[in-house]
Structures are given as C-alpha cells and as structure tokens.
Amino acid sequence: MKRNDKPFWSRVHFVGIAGYGMSAIAQVLAKSGFIVTGCDLNPSVAVEKLSRSNIKVYEGHSANHLSEVDLVVVSSAISPENEEIRKAAEMNIPVWHRAEMLGWLMCGRESIAVAGSHGKSSVTAMLGAILEAGGLDPTVIVGADVVEYGTNARLGGSEWIVAEADESDGSFLKLKPKYAVITNIELDHTSHYPNLEALIDAFADFINLIPSDGIIATCVDCPNTSMLSGVGEAHRVTFGINQPADYNIVELHLDERGASFHLCFRGRVVTGIRLNVCGVFNVQNALAAAAMAHSIGVDPDAISKGLSLFKGIKRRFELVGKMKGKNVVVIDDYAHHPSEVRAAIQSALVLPHNRCLVVFQPHRYTRTLSLHNEFGPAFKGADKVWVTEIFSAWETPIEGVSGKLIYDAIRKSLPDVDVYFVEGMDELVNQITEVAEEGDVVLILGAGDICELSRKLVETSFPEKQADEL
Template sequence: MQFPSQQSISPAGRIGESVTPPSGGVRALPSLQEVESVHFIGIGGIGMSGIAKVLLQLGYEVSGSDLKQSSITEKLTALGGRIHVGHDALHVNGADVVVCSSAVPEGNVELQQARSNGIPVAHRSEMLAAIMDRQRGIAIAGTHGKSTTTSMIAFVLERARLDPTVLVGGELNDIGGNAKFGRGEFCVVEADESDGSLLNLRPERAVVTNVELDHPDYFETEEKLYETFRSFVSRIPATGALVACYQCGNVAKVVDGSAVECPVVTYGLGPNSDYSASHWQPTLTGVAFQLQKRAGVTQEMELSVPGRHNVLNALGTIAMCESVGVDMGLIAEVLPQFRGINRRWQTILKTSDIWIVDDYAHHPSEVAATLAAAKGFEPGRVIAVFQPHRYSRTKALCEDFGRAFADADYVIINEIYGVHEDPIPGVTGEAVAAAIRRNTDGRPVEYIADRNAICERLMSIAAPGDLILTMGAGDIYTVAKAVAERIGG
C-alpha cells in the first residue's frame, strides 16, 4: 500500500530493530509501504489506540483486540477499525503485521499464532517509529510532564497552522483525542521510557523534561535509567536539536555524560538556562510568568493550567517551538488557550463552595507538584485522595511518598492499584499512609481501602471553600466523579 501523496512528507521509514526482539524465527519486519493490514493486540490502550487511529487515517486496514469495549475502541470502530472483544488466534489471520506492547504476555494466543504463522511482530514503539520516520520527528521524553509538554507543543504547532501528526499518551481535546494524522512536516510523539522502548525512536529533535526513577520493575538501578536516556539523546542527529530541562540535575547529568552531537538548548527556573522564568505567580485560572532568554529577550506569558511544573512544561514547549521557527509572539498568544489534557488537573466540579479536581499524579514528585499547585489557589483546605500505583513503585518510593503530601491539609490513601503485578508482602496503602503520618504535624491521614467508603468520608468532611484532589494512575477518578454527582445533583 502506498501512502497518500504529500509534498512535505518523506517516504516511509522501515520498522526499527526492537528493544525486545520477537523470538521464534519470525521473518524480518516489512516496510510500511509493503503493508496493508495491521492487527493490534490490546488496541484499547492509550498508546496503541493512537497509533491505530493514525494508520486508519492513512488508509490502512486496522483490526485489534482488547479485553473489553471502551469509548476508545468505539471511536476506532467509527473510523473503520475491526475491533474484537477478547483474544482469539483467528483474529490475526490476514494481518501483514501484528503490533503489541510490553504489557502483552508471551502466552497471549494471538501473539503465539502470529509467531507460529511467521507474521512479523512489531513492538508498539517500532510502529510509532515507522510513523514518525515519515516526517520530521519531535519526541518528548522524561519521567514527568511528557504528556502535557507533548500536548502543548502539538497545540502550538496546530495554532501555527503547521498541521503536525500527533501521538500523545493522553486525551487532548483540541485534536479530538490522543492522536491525529497531519499533512505538515512535523510528527510530535510522546516517548515512553518505562520499558526502554524510546530507544526505538529516531527523532530529529527531542525534549527531555526530567529523569527520575519511576519504573523499578524495569530499571533495577538509577544508572540503567541514566544510560537509557544517554542513548536516547545520543541518537539525535547533529542537524537536530535537544531541549533539556536543567532544572532537573539528573537531566544535566545525562546530557553532560552522553555523546550528544546536536545543539543543546536548556531551560529551567534559574537564570543560568537558555530559557528561564521569573516573577511567576498563580492567577484565577492558571499561572503567569515572565519568560527570559539568555540573549536578553523577555516576554510576558500566561497559562490556563496551574503550577510551577506547568511553567517548566511551557518553557520546554517555547524552546522547541522557537527551534522550528514558530514566532515568539504567536506562542505567547496561543499558550493561554491551552486547556490541558484529560486527567491532568481536570476540574470535575466547581461550585461556589467546592472544587473537585482529578489528576494523574502517581510519583512522589508529581504528587508534591500537584499539591503545590492546589495550595497556590489558597482554598479553605486541600483534601488529597491518593491511590498508589503498582506494588513495585510503591515499595521503591514509599518513604518519598511520605514526604510528598506537605501541602495537603487532609489525606486519604486508597489501596494500591496493582495493574498486572502480584502483591508484595508489607507493601500496602496502609504502609503509605503510615509513611505520610511520620512526616506530618498531626494533620489527618487516613487509610480507606473501599472507594465507596472514601466517598462517604468526603461527603462528611468537605466544607465550603475546600478543594478535593484525587490523584493516581489507576481508577481513583471514579471517586471524584461519584462525589461530584452527589454534590452537583
């Protein structure tokens, strides 16, 4: 199958060499130009569905399977995808390539069928790389902030009428979801470090927002994490650019210790970066700050998303967008129009008495940053409801979680959302609550395992002026929605 004719887009690249190469004697992966039909195992995931959506928009035949139907799979069906609920070996018949993520176990019947039939198997990141290779790739990597920064960059490039292809790990209202195919020269993607698969990408330009240990199930040591990011930035060609957040000392350590050949543009809150911010302060809807460039240029900026962390996300966005030729005046004009993405400081309900916000924060640094943003609005109280995510992460970072809730006036901890991990003895939500109690000055810290009981507690303690903030990468957002329904009627 040939791609649609596009003057500004280069021919398709080949699917790259996998970080976790398929076994079983499967033949070499084909070029996308030799492919007509693609099957996705676990198509309902946020990353997989985005790739499937772009391929559908490009005219490919797309099928996929997932354990349950969702709004995501329904949207793919509306675009022409053939979606199956449940896994069956017959689902891969007729596919030229089968795509899976690291979350798909080797024992999956569709994966086994593809291997036995000699159908090429691509990791999700390989297919992402093949799409990105068709255009000038911009990859955003980092432990925190990559979804928001990817979305901000995509939003600015859209408003600049550059029509980028976009693939992001969140729902961005301005592009109608988590992905879109664009006919411009850029492809903006969120790069996933959790399994090292960002090393399959070959971007022309990249942003590194920060580097912290967040996936101890994959990175046994911090040095392995640093080495992965060093390899990533060293892949950027000399003709490209790296935008690096030197506010994070680990990013500086990575870049300074790498073999990076391209120009490096730095950003941070201090004056020693190429792009920095000063005089930042909360506004009624977000945050305002003064952008300062090393060259002496200043520009007043305003965001409609709150917090110091979003100032940093904006600095990375500004630096990258300027590097590809977007005018600073236009950036300053459109950034206030960016309203964020789903589950990143998402207002569920706001009345004259109560404000309920949900956020994806699931790492101690993210929790602390989100709570600081909440405190900046000077509510009556910040009531934090947190659901830890993964046993391995909770075990590795429990004491850090204990120190992350300094800006919360009342804390409720739910049981751990384990995903696919087996429980670890002694690693519980109660252990997280105990760690927080050791770092508080008597403020209430409760462990409540049942989410219905959490709703009841919130209904009994909430007072006019309070901000209720649910946080976590699991399903704790259901608490925010349930309480909002009861308050709002």
C-alpha cells in the first residue's frame, strides 16, 4: 500500500471514534479533505473537538451508519461481532484497523513513530513542538490532548509526521516509519503479552521495521531496551540520564516550575533547555525528543525553543486547580502502571506541599492481577492513599480480582501510610474534602474516569496549567 496512490475511499467511518487514538486520526483525515463520520457508545467526551473538524458523530452503533461509506476503521476495542462490522462485511466495505490507517498516513513520508511503555504521548507532543519551532510544519498524532492544540492532533503542511505507536495490542507492528523512538520497555498489557520476553520480542520486531537509512533512538537507562542494542539495520542513537549514551544532560536543576539543563551530544554541549512542565520523567521525555530531533538535523535553537514553549498534555501531571475554599493543589495524571505511579508521586514531592494525598483507580483486571504486588511500594512518599474499584476498560471481570488487591499490597509494603478503599465518587469527594489541609497536594491517578474527581474538587483552575500558578 502506497500513500501516494489515490485511495479507493473518500468517505471513512470510525467505529469507536471517541478513543484518543481513533479521534486523532479521524481529525487528520477530515482536515485533509476526506468525509469522516464516526460512532461511539459514549461520544460526548470527543464530540466538541471532532465537530470542529466537521466530523458527524453518532451515539451508539447501528448498521444504518454505513449507508454512504467506502471504508470502516476500528480499534482493538471493537468486537468482530459488532453490528456495524458485520454489516460492513455484508456490504463488502473494507474494514481497517486503526493502525493500518495510521500506517497509510505515514507511508512514504518523513515519519517518526514514538513507542515505549511510558512517555509516548509526551515525547510525541514534544517532538511536534520542536519540529514546529524548526519550521518543519509537522502533522502530529497524539494519544492525549495537547494543551497548545486544544485537541490531540495537528495537521501540518509538510511531509513530516510524528505519531504515537501503540504496543498494547501489537498493532504498532503495522507501521513502517522511517524514524522511531523507544522510550522504555516494562511488562504491561498482559492480556496480549503473556510475559516480558514476548513484549521485548515485539519491540525487536518493531525495530526491524525501521529501514537501513532510518534512525532508531533508544533509552539506555532502561535495561530491557538496552537488550535490543544489536537489533535492526537502522542507524542507532542512544539517550539517557543515568548511563553513558550519545545524548546526555548536564547541570540539571528541578524546581516547582519545571527543569533546566544542557543537552549534550557525545560529551559536547548542544544547547541549553528550559522545560516548563514538572517532573524528572518529563526531563527524560524531553531528552528523548531532543535526541531524535538533533539526529534528524533540527537546529539546536529550535530544539530549545520548542521545548520551552511546550505546555504539556492533558492528564499528564496536569495542574488542574485548587480545591474549593482551600489552598490545596489538585493534580490529575494518567498513571496506571507502578513505574508511572512512582514517578508521579516523586514529581509531586518536588512541588511546595504540606502532605501528598493520592487517589488511585486501578485500570484493567489483567493489569491488577499481574502487577498488584509491584503497585504496593510504588506509593512511597504518599501520606495518605485512597484506592478505588477497578476501571475495567471493557475487560471481563476476573474472579477474586478487585481494587482491594492493590489496597492490601500498599498496606503490606508501606505500613506507615494511611490507606483507604472507597468505591463511590461522592464518598471520595467527601473524604478528601474533609481530610485535606492547607498546603496539601492531591494527586489523582488512573487511566479511567477518575479524572472526573479532579473537576469535582476544584473551584478555580489554572489557565495555563502551569506550576508557576502555585
């Protein structure tokens, strides 16, 4: 399939369009001149941004949605038994996986795919900011809403495209980018990967997709990523904070507004960088983005400018506001893996605070079953922790698996931390409102609908979601 060939389709229908990966691609297609429609069981979360791209969105699923459609796009969340998918088969309408459509968008272009267990969305958005600052006018496809865009996609006017590559269902192997970043590799998505070895093998297959005239940038701070150092024919560059690499940083200074450091390439300073988003994990993300940008020839001044202008992405250590009637900062973060929980808490502790109060909603039964013991020590640094019931993400419940597994793991690993198990949203609001004191930080973690809690707690929001509003 060659992107330069005229497609056989002009009217595309997305089944499950509200998901971040689906909605981003849909917006790029619509802004490129295609007629795009979509449906979702819960479309309200995405209707506003999709309507800005003239995308008609239906609530629910119906075979009637396919009356004027040339191509159907689905994600792995959509069952083959879905009535629209069955109707498409009856009507001989081709059905593509979301990754196949992304692959079509990237084919034949100066394409950069960002893969890895953590940090994909942030690195993708940061690379987009750098390339934009460098005058390359990229198309950017992100798995989260970017503050600067007000949505999760940007249509550029050049051949450059930066996109997040999703390993969760193995679909990133449908992509053939010219350049790629691998941020890190940790066991996750155990419903698809039976063990860590299977996950590492999938990333090895991904690296082998990069052509010999391409570039692969990998993190040496991650042992699992370093295991793949000899894989593939593409030119390899490395980056890391704690281990020797092609790209390192020096003179790192963290503060409540973000970080400053110098980017180095093989021991020589390339440029100084001021990062205006918080957390050591964002320093690592910025290093990944800068390493790839410098490797493809972006001017160092553009790297510095792009990262300094980057304001963050939604639900990634997002400073939402302050609690009603109290000087208590509320932060929302997508963390749903032990390493992400640990990084979010350590970042919160850098901010001015009295106590760190953490709310965690476990995500998926399979992840909870596989990793509940690892979650226990990840909450070190928290003064109080509230654990909720699991957000299923459409998984079938597993007998004996509930949020209480993580609640018990925290109590066992951190006996001095106050831990509570609460199922209802209203009860969470009441308890946190009663317990929170002046100067506390409330950190709300999870990839499900727990983000609604931050909006219920907050009275005034930060216009730019920046730490300098503290």
